[in-house]
Structure formats: C-alpha cells, structure tokens
Amino acid sequence: xxxxxxxxxxxxxxxxxxxxxxxxxxxxxxxxxxxxxxxxxxxxxxxxxxxxxxxxxxxxxxxxxxxxxxxxxxxxxxxxxxxxxxxxxxxxxxxxxxxxxxxxx
Amino acid sequence: xxxxxxxxxxxxxxxxxxxxxxxxxxxxxxxxxxxxxxxxxxxxxxxxxxxxxxxxxxxxxxxxxxxxxxxxxxxxxxxxxxxxxxxxxxxxxxxxxxxxxxxxxxxxxxxxxxxxxxxxxxxxxxxxxxxxxxxxxxxxxxxxxxxxxxxxxxxxxxxx
Numbered sequence: 381x382x383x384x385x386x387x388x389x390x391x392x393x394x395x396x397x398x399x400x401x402x403x404x405x406x407x408x409x410x411x412x413x414x415x416x417x418x419x420x421x422x423x424x425x426x427x428x429x430x431x432x433x434x435x436x437x438x439x440x441x442x443x444x445x446x447x448x449x450x451x452x453x454x455x456x457x458x459x460x461x462x463x464x465x466x467x468x469x470x471x472x473x474x475x476x477x478x479x480x481x482x483x484x485x
Numbered sequence: 486x487x488x489x490x491x492x493x494x495x496x497x498x499x500x501x502x503x504x505x506x507x508x509x510x511x512x513x514x515x516x517x518x519x520x521x522x523x524x525x526x527x528x529x530x531x532x533x534x535x536x537x538x539x540x541x542x543x544x545x546x547x548x549x550x551x552x553x554x555x556x557x558x559x560x561x562x563x564x565x566x567x568x569x570x571x572x573x574x575x576x577x578x579x580x581x582x583x584x585x586x587x588x589x590x591x592x593x594x595x596x597x598x599x600x601x602x603x604x605x606x607x608x609x610x611x612x613x614x615x616x617x618x619x620x621x622x623x624x625x626x627x628x629x630x631x632x633x634x635x636x637x638x639x640x641x642x643x644x645x
Contacts, residue, residue, distance in 0.1 A: 425529060
C-alpha cells in the first residue's frame with residue numbers, strides 16, 4: 381500500500397481581456413493521489429481561484445477572490461466553540477459554587 | 486496488465502490537465518458591464534482491479550504440500566501451470582475483475598464585474614449550506630444553554 385501524496389500548486393491562467401483591462405487569474409490546484417499501480421489507484425483534484433490581477437491604464441491591482449461560504453462557516457464554527465467554552469466555564473463555576481455552599485452548610 | 490497501466494496513465498494525464506479556464510468562465514456582457522463567473526471545481530477518479538489464477542494463487546500451498554516431492558517443487562518454482570500435488574479441491578478458479586468510478590463538482594463562489602467604474606469581485610454565498618449550518622449551530626447553542634441553566638437551577642435549589 382502506497383500512502384496518498386498531496387501536491388499543491390498555484391497556476392496562472394490565460395489572461396482575460398475586457399476592453400482596455402487585462403485580468404490575469406490564478407488558481408491553487410490541490411492534487412491527492414495514491415494507491416498501488418498493481419491493484420488500483422485514485423486521484424482527486426481540486427481547483428480553487430485565489431486572485432485576479434487587473435492590469436489597466438491606472439496600473440496593476442490585485443483582487444482577492446474570497447470563499448464567502450467557507451469564511452462564514454468558519455465564523456459559525458468559531459461561535460460554536462465559543463458557546464461551548466463559555467458554557468463549560470459557567471457550569472464549572474456553578475458546580476464550584478454549589479460545592480462551597482455544601483461545605484459551609 | 487500493461488494495457489491497464491497505459492489506460493491509467495492516460496486517465497491520470499487527463500485529470501492532470503486541469504485547466505484554469507474551467508475555473509474562470511466565459512465573460513458575459515450585460516449592458517456596459519462584463520461578468521465573469523468564477524467557480525471552484527473538484528473532480529477525481531479511482532480504479533481497482535485484481536486477478537487470480539489457480540497456479541499462482543496456490544503456488545505457495547502447492548510448493549509446501551507435504552506430498553510434493555523435489556521435482557514438483559522445482560516445477561512449481563519454475564512457474565509450471567499444474568502441480569500434481571494440487572488436488573481438484575485445492576485448485577481455485579481463475580478470475581479477474583475490476584471497477585472504477587469518477588465524479589466531479591463545480592460550485593460558483595464569486596463573479597467578477599468589470600464596469601465603467603472599475604473591476605470588483607462579488608462573492609456568492611451558498612445559502613443552503615449556511616442555513617443548514619445555522620440550524621446546527623442553533624441546536625448546539627440551545628443544548629449548551631440548557632445545560633448551563635440546568636446546572637444553575639440545581640445550584641440554586643441545593644442552596645435552599
């Protein structure tokens with residue numbers, strides 16, 4: 381069994397010309413492949429756009445292409461972790477308080 | 486086997502030729518503006534195959550048969566088709582099989598708008614995924630808040 385290998389490359393695409401502007405896209409390509417040539421192989425490729433460089437009369441400008449869905453999901457995951465952390469803290473404090481009350485009584 | 490390997494190499498070459506043009510779509514003109522769709526693409530394939538033949542499959546067993554004499558072992562080691570020490574019951578059926586699958590996905594993540602006032606990137610949000618995650622987050626938060634309130638209630642009642 382050969383362990384899967386992962387490669388990540390940034391590839392510049394074919395420039396897109398719109399009027400006087402020229403857009404140069406770039407994509408990050410992640411390839412994962414593995415298996416045994418004698419028994420079978422698999423390959424998975426994911427291409428995600430990362431930016432566009434705009435070239436015009438005003439000069440060159442870099443435009444990021446955000447993954448809004450992934451960013452929002454990350455924020456929600458962060459909120460979930462935060463809620464859990466605060467809740468665990470509060471539960472711990474309440475239990476500590478209850479324990480001290482029992483000792484006093 | 487060589488044909489299968491050649492086929493796999495060809496499939497691999499096709500997958501390797503990931504084209505950036507597949508990510509950035511064809512510009513569409515709408516009035517004074519030009520819109521370029523941008524998508525995230527993912528695709529993959531997997532193939533598996535195997536062969537089994539009686540002489541190969543039972544070679545080790547045949548060679549280690551107690552009844553096998555030296556001549557048979559030598560014949561076995563030399564790759565002979567049949568071994569006299571292999572009975573009918575020991576010989577397995579020859580066979581070969583394989584299978585494979587492939588799939589792909591494209592999801593729009595943004596569009597580039599080129600207009601008279603400049604170029605801007607407008608992200609596209611997957612609202613269905615966000616809504617589902619929101620429901621899960623809501624349930625998660627309600628569960629934790631319930632636990633906190635339960636502990637608080639227990640603390641207050643035990644005090645009395």
